[in-house]
Amino acid sequence: MVIVNDALLLEFAKETLEIEINEAQRMLDRLDESIVFACHILLNCTGKVAVSGIGKSGHIGKKIAASLASTGTPAFFVHPAEALHGDLGMIGAKDVVIFISYSGRACEIITLMPFLVESGIPVVAFTGDISSPLAKGATCVLNIKIKREACPMQLVPTSSAVNTLMMGDALTMALMRYRGFSLEQFARSHPGGRLGAQLLNCVHHLMRTGEHISKVFGGVTVMDAMFELSRTGLGLTAVCDNHIRVIGVFTDGDLRRWIVKGKSLDDPIDIAMTKPGYSIPKEWRASVALKALYRRKIAAAPVVDKVGKLVGSINIHDLHQATTE
Structure with missing residues (x-):
């Protein structure tokens, strides 16, 4: 039987949250007009918002796309590798693209950038490196930079993943509230849930x-x-x-x-x-x-x-x- 040190486990868990909270606080302190610019881009979008990222960024991107879609901003997720092999056709001239890459150097995303620029499609970048190729080529950059991951090896995306998710939520909620998105509108995109039953059933x-x-x-x-x-x-x-x-x-x-x-x-x-x-x-x-x-x-x-x-x-x-x- 394995002898477990409960106190040590609790210490590790608390330390993880402390690091992530501190990094999130730093992001709040430097939030600036860039998110306002991003909101302008999305509010003026007459098509849809394509969200793309690879690895953990891709998983978070799916959540951001889903949140946007359910709160009045039509959105979908496209995998960057699949976009390079045909799915780029899902993105039209009236759309906006959100690319998520903490390093700003994901090769699949960098390869896609020239095609989007050539088509005049605006790109909003979520990245932790404002000097990266992604940041330099994007129309708007949302800075999710951290000083430290909660992972002791600085390998597993933890603080950076939290910052990405929070920035996505900040953008989504800003758009939703500015549009005056109502409870009933929300229910119409959730007809199978409890809220949908409450508001849509007559x-x-x-x-x-x-x-x-x-x-x-x-x-x-x-x-x-x-x-x-x-x-x-x-x-x-x-x-x-x-x-x-x-x-x-x-x-x-x-x-x-x-x-x-x-x-x-x-x-x-x-x-x-x-x-x-x-x-x-x-x-x-x-x-x-x-x-x-x-x-x-x-x-x-x-x-x-x-x-x-x-x-x-x-x-x-x-x-x-x-x-x-």
């Missing part, structure tokens, strides 16, 4: 329809409404006029109170129902409808169109499931 997407709608018409008896409550199990039935407009609701609670008072089940529903009751517009976002039901401490409601016509039924469980998964 009541009409989730409501029960057809034979699953719980309804009776005015003039029927309380017993008829009780049978309808039992049939659907929704805990509520809408009471409608002859034009299927909702004029009231009758709930399990209303039924219990009616019976406790000794009232007859043969009485008309019109005197037993809750008037006008609470209905939910079908256009509402699911999250808004869920909050409304919670606020009123009710478990279900009929769903209506703009003229108050019954089009569905929904309960709190339907909404909660759709907005939390």
